[in-house]
Amino acid sequence: MLKTDTIQITPEILTLIARIDEFKGAWRALGTLAPDRLSALRRVATIESIGSSTRIEGSRLSDREVERLLSNLEIQSFATRDEQEVAGYAELMDLVFSSWQDIPFTENHIKQLHQILLRHSEKDARHRGHYKTHSNSVAAFNEAGTQLGIVFETASPFDTPHLMAEMVAWMNQARETARLHPLLIIAVGVVVFLEIHPFQDGNGRLSRVLTTLLLLQADYAYVPYSSLESVIEQSKEAYYLALRQTQGTIRTESPNWRSWLEFFLRSLAEQVRRLEKKVEREQIVLATMPELQLAIVEFAREHGRITMGEVITLTGASRNTLKQHFRALVERSVLNQHGSGRGVWYGLR
Template identity: 30%
Template sequence: MMTLKKFQYDTLNNLVISPQLALKLSHIYELRGKQYHLEQTKIATLERLVDVAKIQSTDSSNRIEGIYTSDTRLKQLMERTTRPHNRSEEEISGYREVLNLIHDNYHDIPINTNTILGLHKQLFRFTNSTWGGSFKDTDNQILTQFTDGTSELRFSPPAAHITPILIAELCESYNAALQEEKFSPLLICAAFIFDFVSIHPFRDGNGRMSRLLMLLSLYQNNFNVGKYISLEKLIEETKSNYYETLAHSSIGWHENTNSYEPFLDYFLSIVLQAYRELEERVDVTTETKLTVAQLIINHLKAQVKPLSKSELITLIPQFSQKTIERGLKNLRDENKIEIIGKGRSTKYILKLN
């Protein structure tokens, strides 16, 4: 007979915090302190980063699940200047709505069963799906998809009929652990997200919901770097590591013997990278005497690789998108840069003299 899963957040399954975990936690708290100062002194720059992060988060979180559209259509959907044209765009629009809801109202969104069901319903509000906002009614599996089109079973989530019980207990354990303060909220958030993914409570949208709940839980615990730097994009860029650590931490999950450490370590790495990128991007704004063209040239030299327009917009937050586009056009007219690729693959490189 299978042991019913218990969420032992008072011990995190007897987790021993390694020096590596401790060091990452220390760096994150240090950089969070610096972010508080930036939010008082770099308001305009951070506001531009928010807009960029929302687009990147919506794009990346959906692309991880094989859902995407063109850059132009994505921008229009984010700005609500067009309606979704297909199922992918309907799901992208739903993610946009939930993401904005979390950005604007995270203080007033309790983490419980009703919230999870409500956010899931919003995620699929633009589709004709009838199961948005309802837990799965059939058992499911978590598969690892490979680039050659094959897949393998990674994990068998709990049965559908016990899903509501497990989600209720998960939320209760999460909230109690935050009150007890035996572990850093970062570790509790990471364990919560991992266990949510492991329960896999919905027919569809589990991955996207996990990343939205990640943002919500981090915001509520005063780690809001995801507001300015897309955590979803960082996860997309390290997708193989993401799935690998999920697999390692899943061993023994049903029997309550799994180790959270592999996933916690990955989670902290993503958060730490986001804080470091925030510091780097805002530091660029100290170069106030440089023109947008000079900054574009500097970044193309420093990165030693072609950069897309979206990458340059992210790297140069003190200038608007239109200003950067104008700078790119001027540099092309002056024969200082050139374009390679087309469509989503369009990038810019320095022109060799």
């Protein structure tokens, strides 16, 4: 059994949990942005998450390339392994965001999530949704996608089924009894999952999707609007170091949970900080808009799209004056311009 009674709650861990939970409680007040702006934040965060999580595992696609690929997901045919991985990750993220309340934490559902993650990966067709049959290990990659070396040797294929059953049972019991804080339960579950590395491939990506799922189920509703994966990508050295320091001790009498817990909570706190900045920026933009621009934005929000002629009728302002306001709203990334000439219209980003 997992020896979580050795978890050392340091002052930093307490401070980080308090910081994250304070934001969790304030999210309803901070999240008063209009639905279209929240949707825009979520789309940017999703693109960052997919790009970062796949790059951590060696992909070379930029966020711009990921965005372009996501706009054409319906093609269902992807030329490279990087594209296949992005498509699978995107579909799994969409499922988690839309159905997190209906996904119990069971081995069967974890296997189903893995199946979706690798749905488009031709190389992984034989083992998707099944526990590994060959030894694997945690490897580190540089920005060029080149493997730097082995971070940690993982559980054997023989041990994987009973270790996964043990981990899932511990998670569900811990969540039910609530003797540990939800963030500590999630952190332990994720690092043990990575220590087992139950699937032949896709474990790192799946661990990050499971993190999002578990956070949403623990009522951290802001998670879709800020990319935790991006935070981890930008601190990869610390990520691999924390993994190594904790994973190598999990099966000992005195596991070193502290290294991973502090990294995990620092990452969540940074995720919160970034979202606070984004929300603050959105609120400042709205607060400093001239009256005419606010009228344009409200009309676009109500009707989905807006034309110059409609705003002239609505406000009585001159075409030249409105041109300046439309230009400013496009430059500030509030509106998107579609078409040109007489057929031009505008929609909210």
